[in-house]
Amino acid sequence: MNDIVFNQNCIRIINVKNFNLSQTLDCGQTFRWSVNDKGVWSGVAGGKYIELYEDNGDIVIDGSNKDDFINFWSDYFDLSRDYGAVIKDFSSNEVLKKAALISGGIRILRQEPFEALCSFIISQNNNIPRIKGIINRLCTSFGEPIINSYTFPTAERLAALSIEDLAPIRSGFRAKYIIDAARRVAGGEIDLNSLKNLSYDEARTALLKIKGVGPKVADCALLYGCGHIEAFPKDVWINRALTAYFGGEIPECAKGAAGIAQQYIFYYIRESTKK
DNA sequence: TCCCAGGCTCTCT
């Protein structure tokens, strides 16, 4: 764990390794963060709004406090994981080593499970700018107002809505899936928090019962929302990369933290095919 | 304009 300096409403994580804000917050694992022209990121997680920026090798969090950091943000940003050791493991595969070299500032965020689940239900057959727009409208319409923003809506709130009520967020055919997920969660049929303690296979089976949740969305919810680092979401980009660079198989050296490898590969192939 | 997007469901073999 890094050295942390706590001041009034301002937290400084000293000399933090493998943590690039742009890579972590804009790599497609979360959709609620944005950056201003001064390089300051802002967003909401855990019902709390913060701003953060990089400063001379440190990461500075504005608008939080020691309790929230210890109880939430430290875990959210996965600060207790040694990414250097993970990358070292990955380095026995040459392509993965190369991918980690450019994407090693990504950290897997430990997001709230319901937000992760809904976000990736919305992501299906969709593009990232529009995913962000839909999620933003979902929060402003049905979340709780807080200083500077809105919380992500609860399952209970969404479960009480009809599909038509979601029309303003313009999520298209995904609206019925969001409602189905919310009702199963709010009704207790699926206990998202308990999925963290189930095996990967058991947790995945539970999520696949939700309408509109298939293998890819389930794996995203498990990886980003339930701490299942062995989940390896396969989307069109990853399938392309697996075929092109890895002989169609996840490299053996990545199995221990496949979800991190997945993000590195996702970032790598998208960077390398950027126009 | 037209293609397609971090997929999934449903239907038809």
Next chain:
DNA sequence: AGAGAGCATGGG
């Protein structure tokens, strides 16, 4: 069990 159409909407 596997293939293919259709899906709502709008970004580029």
